[in-house]
Amino acid sequence: QSVLAQPPSASGTPGQRVTISCSGSSSNIGSNTVNWYQQLPGTAPKLLTYSNDQRPSGVPERFSGSKSGTSASLAIGGLQSEDEADYYCAAWDDSLYGYVFGSGTKVTVL
Amino acid sequence: QVQLQESGPGLVKPSQTLSLTCTVSGGSISSGGYYWSWIRQHPGKGLEWIGYNFYSGNTYYNPSLKSRITISVDTSKNQFSLKLNSVTAADTAVYYCATAPGYCSGGSCYGGVYFDYWGQGIVVTVSS
Numbered sequence: 001q002s003v004l005a006q007p008p009s010a011s012g013t014p015g016q017r018v019t020i021s022c023s024g025s026s027s028n029i030g031s032n033t034v035n036w037y038q039q040l041p042g043t044a045p046k047l048l049t050y051s052n053d054q055r056p057s058g059v060p061e062r063f064s065g066s067k068s069g070t071s072a073s074l075a076i077g078g079l080q081s082e083d084e085a086d087y088y089c090a091a092w093d094d095s096l097y098g099y100v101f102g103s104g105t106k107v108t109v110l
Numbered sequence: 111q112v113q114l115q116e117s118g119p120g121l122v123k124p125s126q127t128l129s130l131t132c133t134v135s136g137g138s139i140s141s142g143g144y145y146w147s148w149i150r151q152h153p154g155k156g157l158e159w160i161g162y163n164f165y166s167g168n169t170y171y172n173p174s175l176k177s178r179i180t181i182s183v184d185t186s187k188n189q190f191s192l193k194l195n196s197v198t199a200a201d202t203a204v205y206y207c208a209t210a211p212g213y214c215s216g217g218s219c220y221g222g223v224y225f226d227y228w229g230q231g232i233v234v235t236v237s238s
Contacts, residue, residue, distance in 0.1 A: 002156060035224040037157070044206055044231050045149075045157065050224040088157055092223050098172050099159040099223070 003028060004089050004102035011108040012079045020105045022072040022089030028100055032092045034072040036065050037101075039086040048087070049074065076107070084109045112137040112144075114207050114229035122201075122236050128194040132207030132229055139165050139185050145210040145222040146183055146190040150203040151231075158203075162210060163190060168219045197236045204231040 005023040012018040024030065033052050037045040047056050049065035052072070062077040072091075076083055089102040118130035132146070139146060147162035161171035163181040171179055175194070183190040194201060207229040212221025 033223055037225075044228040045225075046228070047224060047226050050226075056226065090157075090224070096173060098170070101157040101159065104156045 002103035003093060003096065003100040004091065006087075006089060006102040006105045008103070009106045009108065011110055012076075013110045014079055014081060016079045018076045018079055018107060020074045020076075020087055020089075020107070022074070022102050024070050024072070024091065026070055027095035028070075028091045028093040029067060029072055030070040031094055034065065034067050035090045036063075036072075036074045037088045037090065038063075038083075039088065039104075041085070045088065079107075079109055081109050083107060112209055112227045114209070114227055116205060116207050116229045116232040118232060118234070120233055120235060122197055122234060123238050124198055124236055125196055128192070128197050128201060128234060128236070130192045130205055130207075130232060130234070132190050132192075134188045134190070139183050139188050139190065142166075142213060143211065145170075145212045145219075146181070147208045147210050147222075147225060148181060148192045149206045149208055149225065149228075151206070152200075152203045160192065160194075160205075162222060164212065164214050164219055164222075165190075166214055168214055170222070199236050202234065202236045204233050206231045 035050045036048040038048045039045040052067040113135045145162035148160040165183045178195045180193045208225040209227045210222040
């Protein structure tokens with residue numbers, strides 16, 4: 001059971017905005033920065049956002065991360081077919097003294 | 111741009127030691143600036159952080175695996191490695207090497223909170 005809770009699935013039609021939530025606690029999201037990873041089928045994960053809301057070079061602006069208290073969100077604006085993937089939130093956990101990943105959310109483009 | 115490539119046996123027998131190597135290109139392990147990391151993914155499951163090494167000897171391991179793992183770096187070969195002892199079927203997974211930006215100064219280390227470069231992953235099956 002993951003320390004960071006995510007909904008197992010989310011979906012939308014092309015062009016729609018989809019938001020994925022990530023719920024944690026004071027020892028992880030509440031006191032550390034949150035990162036999001038995208039994993040396309042059969043490939044390695046890719047860093048999508050870091051330090052709560054920063055995008056690495058090359059990541060489209062339609063991906064945006066945010067954090068409030070002990071929760072975080074990833075928004076995908078203008079959903080595209082190539083966004084169909086698994087998405088994971090992650091953060092350092094001060095209590096576990098380790099890096100923890102969320103349970104993952106599978107995004108389907110209808 | 112850093113590139114990573116995992117290598118090692120795809121099949122390991124129960125109770126033996128799993129040994130994997132990650133070869134780094136496009137950057138030098140000894141230049142600092144990164145935690146050299148291992149992450150795994152059980153079949154059909156999510157991601158699990160195994161641990162990382164900041165080449166200077168500073169290592170950080172997943173508490174649930176700490177008694178069985180060693181992550182070391184070989185600056186002469188520009189490689190880092192993972193050893194996981196006493197494996198069972200529960201260690202069957204895709205193993206990824208990755209980098210996490212960070213630095214160490216004055217005996218303390220910072221960063222290591224996100225993974226920016228990843229290898230393609232290597233499938234390891236534990237079975238007799």
